[in-house]
Amino acid sequence: MKDPLYICVHIPEFPVQALLRLRPEKSQSPVVVVEGDPPLEQVSSANVRAIQLGVAHGMTGAELEMFSGVSVLRRSAVEERVARSVLLETAARFTPRIEIQRSAGTAFVMALDMTGTSRIFGPADRSIAAIARAMKPLHFFVQLAASANLHAAVCIAPSARRQHLVIPTGQEEAHLRRLPLAALPLTAQQTETLSLWGLHTLGDLAALPEVDLVVRLGQEGKRLRLLARGEHPHLMVPEEPAFSLEEFIAFDAPVEMLDSLLFVVGPMLDQLLARAQNRCYALASVTIKLGLDGGAEHERTLKPALPVAQREVLLKLLYLDLQAHPPSAGVMNIFLHAEPGDRSKVQMGLFAPQLPEPTRLDVTLARIAALVGEDRVGKAVLLDRHRPDSFKMERFTVPKSVVKEETARHTIALRRCRPPVNLSVQREGRSLASFWFNSRLYKVQQAYGPWRRSGDWWSSEVWSREEWDIQAAADPGNSLLCLITHDLLGDRWQMDALYD
Template sequence: MPSDEGAGGTDTSVRLTWSTLWRQPTILVARVGQRDVVTAACPIAVDMGLRPGMAAAHARALVADLEVKDAQPEADRAFLDRFALHAVRHWTPTASVSGNDGLWLDVTGTTHLFGGEARFSRRLLRFLERLGFAASIAITSTPGSAHALARYSGEAMTLLPPGDETEAIANLPLAALRLDPDALMTAARVGLERIGDLYPMPRGPLAKRLGLSTVQRLDQARGMIAEPIIPVIPFEAPLVERRLLEPISTADSINQVIGDLVDDLCAVLQQRGVGLRTAHLACHIVDGTEQRIAIGTARATRDERHVKRMLAMRVERIDPGLGIEMMMLAAPRIEELKAQTIEAGFGLGDQAPDIAPLVDQLSGRIEPHSPFRLSAHESDVPERAVRRIAPLVAPTGWPGWKRPVRLLRRPELLSNVVALLPDHPPRRFTWRLTDYHVVAGDGPERIHGEWWRSAREMWAVRDYFRVEAEGGHRFWLFRRGDAVDEETGDLSWHMHGVFG
């Protein structure tokens, strides 16, 4: 795994331990064979001489007021899995659980986003401290050395330059190499205690005495053998494919294969209890190129007929070229879809029809994001009081104020305005090169600026009027300023909406 700073990759190992959550010394024990063994100890218990791997009976004999709790390895593993998924979403795309008390993070090419390796490590330590954990971090070029230094170096943060792994781990105990218990017992009988003791030994006798896995672990830690990190996968998109015996190029044959793919995909969705919101169809052409089309649904669905109809509407966008030899259909975005209770109204109720298929067909024929609804938004300024929402989202309640049917995206400046100040509507004005003579008007409705959003709106004032011009045109326009204080506006007139 190449690094930005030199040869080798950049692997981070993070070891989580118990922080001081209780004032009383506390240990966790688990049943190993015929005895209870300490699996974790709080810092107070560690200061009293208790260590993981010690017999629980020995720990109770050493500390009188010791609090003993059962270890929960499954819960610990579940927490590490969630933490690895958090790391994938926020820090690096490659993360994996390391042992039963830490994580591996491949931070090659990502630490510059956080200000460098040192700053990233400090930020990670503070994050774990807020969660109630103490931790030690080692960033090296190999996963094996990072694992060893994070657990046995005694330092909270270790940043090792590439190529220094052999020297850095030489004085660490053999347990730092993740050796088998039998290999550790054999090494202890022959007087091998440190990793550096293995360096001068010939490979053949070393492998025969301590096992081939010991040689492999040693070479992995020193960077002589690659040790890939198997990352966690946050989400595995449902995927089906068809490899064709002969290339196809006609619309009918393409639709037939699409139908088979949709049937297979909906079966997978049924097993998972989900429905698709987005589907991607990839067509591999004989010449090595690829054609892609995508559909989206307003609501999660696994209705085969509906999905086939949606894809058939876009088949014309596929250029088969010399022929399609393989087709793949994936659902990168899915949502939970379970059975729903149907109300037994016997046809007497006024149940609203499901418009999701209609919205999907409209989206397929026009732009995908064109169908939308309008919903009220909490704001005093009219152009901010309306927002676009998804077509199936229920809009919030509308205010009781009278507003035009058509509101302009931005207020448009009026010219040649004749009006009496300060509280009268204009008598005439010009808008879009057309002159209008006002025959009736109502107002003003005063709206103040939202001073908490911008300092320019601290004293801003708009006086809105509803006016009717000759010919029956009805407009909603406003004047900037209250015609008393200059800070409230420049007295310019603007068109903002049209009634009817």
């Protein structure tokens, strides 16, 4: 049987760390998080620099005014939810068995069951180092502890401030005995009772006789004693987080400058790309939803031709898109959602010429669309209609499969005249006799038609015309095969196409 191993990830002051994750420029200054309705806000979390100044939980806004240089942020439940999902996704790289632990304070605590992973990540100290390296790009300060007992790891993790701790198997009680009783999940009544007994540390509680403790506190007393000794068993109930690429940030005041918005969007894209790359994905699409001042929303979606993993490319595409479609008011919050996609790999031939990067195509098209309009950029797709030259513009996409080349066949090419050339036609009865084209008089030798076509009679774009396939000649050495049309509504003859 494999030796059990549990690693506890303890993130103190989680509300402020969740906000600073996307505001790295404020991480080196004192920051506090307040919650409540103004003017009754109270401090719910603070970073280390603010605590060193003397800021404490429960302080009011008036008390915070005594501290200079302190940044005040409002608590955001959405950003905390996104931050939790980011942490769970990162931890899932090491084990699928993850359980969130209840915390009495503002810390976020989760336990990882690393049993049986020594051949992958090595012993406990190397596993802790690997987890710490994975958490570092997320801009979280984490405290890690490893033990064969889950509760022992959870209790000692808050004290791992300077270095991560590994408790050898069988030495749980020796490492826990110096911790205060606050390390255990005690109720207010239990705290008061143990204080009246003169108990201050877990070692004091572990030294009490089990029978006497059960007589006074019941089975709950036995549980607390086992927790203090690092011997309480645990039935793990793993979390099952859904994989989603989302980021959210809110502002205290409306932001109107596009450059200021992109300055904030940059770190959000970094987080999305890091989480996608952890699963060997790129970003196939990015949707940005801007919450505007007044309650309205402004939403835009980018879909590159290929999944993108470059931050600079996505930022440039967002800049060009928002420049062409600016929000109508100041921005109060930003929500980013991305869809993952497989990373594109192109196998080039040994002697094949180097092709342009696919990511440069998206930036080029976005710049052209900003100049001429989005409805004028893309590829032309024929519509399923009878009207000639009816088409729509669609965005460029890279086909997933290679199209097989068909064997060339000898066919007649039809070359459209764009725009069609107006003609002067002479008729003999219902047949065509001759017409002027390119300052020459062509006499009709053979004519096939007319073929009548019409459509859109229910709209203002109604059309109706006749088509003729003509063989004509101006002189013995100058003949042509062509398609001539007659607009029945406008009574206009035109040269529509030439046959090769």
